[in-house]
Amino acid sequence: MLPDPSSYYMRNPRVVAVTSDSRLILVSEQGDVLEHPTADTARWSAWLQAVSTPLSGAEVGELSATIPDLDEPLFRRLVEAGCVAADRDRDQLLTQREQALRLSPGVQLDATDPVCDHLVVACTGSVVAGLIAPTILSLSLSGFQRSLDVVLTKSAQRFLTRDLLEAYGVRTWADIFERREQVHVPHVQLARSADCIVVLPATADALCRIASGACSDLLSLIVAATTAPVVLIPAMNDAMWNHRAVQRNVKQLKDDGMYVVEPTLIFGAADVPAGAEPMFGGHGTLWAGPRGLMRAVDGSRVRIGDAGFGIRTRTGRGAADSRRVTTGTVLALACVHDQSCDS
Numbered sequence: 582m583l584p585d586p587s588s589y590y591m592r593n594p595r596v597v598a599v600t601s602d603s604r605l606i607l608v609s610e611q612g613d614v615l616e617h618p619t620a621d622t623a624r625w626s627a628w629l630q631a632v633s634t635p636l637s638g639a640e641v642g643e644l645s646a647t648i649p650d651l652d653e654p655l656f657r658r659l660v661e662a663g664c665v666a667a668d669r670d671r672d673q674l675l676t677q678r679e680q681a682l683r684l685s686p687g688v689q690l691d692a693t694d695p696v697c698d699h700l701v702v703a704c705t706g707s708v709v710a711g712l713i714a715p716t717i718l719s720l721s722l723s724g725f726q727r728s729l730d731v732v733l734t735k736s737a738q739r740f741l742t743r744d745l746l747e748a749y750g751v752r753t754w755a756d757i758f759e760r761r762e763q764v765h766v767p768h769v770q771l772a773r774s775a776d777c778i779v780v781l782p783a784t785a786d787a788l789c790r791i792a793s794g795a796c797s798d799l800l801s802l803i804v805a806a807t808t809a810p811v812v813l814i815p816a817m818n819d820a821m822w823n824h825r826a827v828q829r830n831v832k833q834l835k836d837d838g839m840y841v842v843e844p845t846l847i848f849g850a851a852d853v854p855a856g857a858e859p860m861f862g863g864h865g866t867l868w869a870g871p872r873g874l875m876r877a878v879d880g881s882r883v884r885i886g887d888a889g890f891g892i893r894t895r896t897g898r899g900a901a902d903s904r905r906v907t908t909g910t911v912l913a914l915a916c917v918h919d920q921s922c923d924s
């Protein structure tokens with residue numbers, strides 16, 4: 582009978598969890614994809630948050646009873662696929678979590694085949710933005726996409742400079758009235774040509790603006806003007822993440838067809854000097870770093886096949902299932918970052 586009352590269970594920190602309006606998608610370090618259709622991704626999100634810390638079999642059993650579609654065969658599948666780690670010794674699971682947090686490669690520079698034509702990465706004003714540069718440079722230097730644009734909000738620029746990214750040849754945008762290199766109206770042109778838009782890190786403020794269709798800054802304008810898939814990678818402390826208003830926005834975003842990468846444990850920035858325990862509520866991306874991204878890419882390609890993966894053709898744009906056909910890219914992008922901190 583699972584969960585075994587004499588074991589402890591914990592979400593594998595190296596597995597990326599993405600939720601959409603009707604699906605839970607788990608990507609292993611090897612790139613294996615476990616997809617589960619579900620009517621209530623909010624309950625799954627709460628479950629994933631709770632099992633970020635090792636729980637006894639009895640506790641997991643009680644918790645799992647809150648999710649109607651989490652039956653014994655599915656739980657067994659999660660354990661067998663390595664999405665949920667199990668051990669009779671709770672400390673072993675804590676050690677596993679600690680290692681994932683500390684041994685995370687920051688850069689990946691090996692050349693890779695491009696998985697999309699045009700990627701737009703938006704950075705918003707979480708303190709995590711200060712740690713995003715190596716990931717962006719990994720994407721850029723490894724050739725993950727054929728072209729890359731980075732959008733920075735005003736607050737993001739307090740943590741990450743445009744000068745740094747531009748010095749490495751990454752084109753950046755920060756203002757709706759900016760013009761350069763044949764791009765006269767950035768929110769229209771970037772929104773139209775993007776194959777995928779990733780918001781990394783995504784603040785509570787940015788989630789709110791996007792959910793409400795604010796169109797009050799370059800990022801919310803681009804999202805409002807695109808038909809490309811949008812992957813949101815929230816970064817905030819657990820109090821903010823669990824606030825009703827924030828969760829309301831997250832639900833709205835998923836209902837609107839966006840992908841949300843479920844947060845994982847990270848260092849709490851304000852608590853680091855005190856040597857505090859890692860806390861839940863980070864950017865929610867893979868601790869295995871950019872290398873994890875490459876593994877997920879290969880795995881997704883095998884699983885989803887030609888029809889569901891690879892460089893999207895322009896003819897697919899605007900089609901009813903344009904979000905579905907790029908699942909592979911979405912999963913890959915969900916795995917892009919390494920460990921960092923929040924506030």
Ligand SMILES: Cc1cc2nc3c(=O)[nH]c(=O)nc-3n(C[C@H](O)[C@H](O)[C@H](O)COP(=O)(O)O)c2cc1C
Pocket residue numbers: 704705706707708709734735736737783784785786787816817818821923924
């Ligand atoms: C040091 C510092 C760290 C912050 N970290 C976060 C964070 O991790 N997540 C978050 O949602 N907001 C964070 N904020 C608040 C945002 O910067 C603020 O809500 C801002 O309006 C976000 O704007 P943007 O979404 O346009 O970038 C932080 C603020 C400060 C001063």
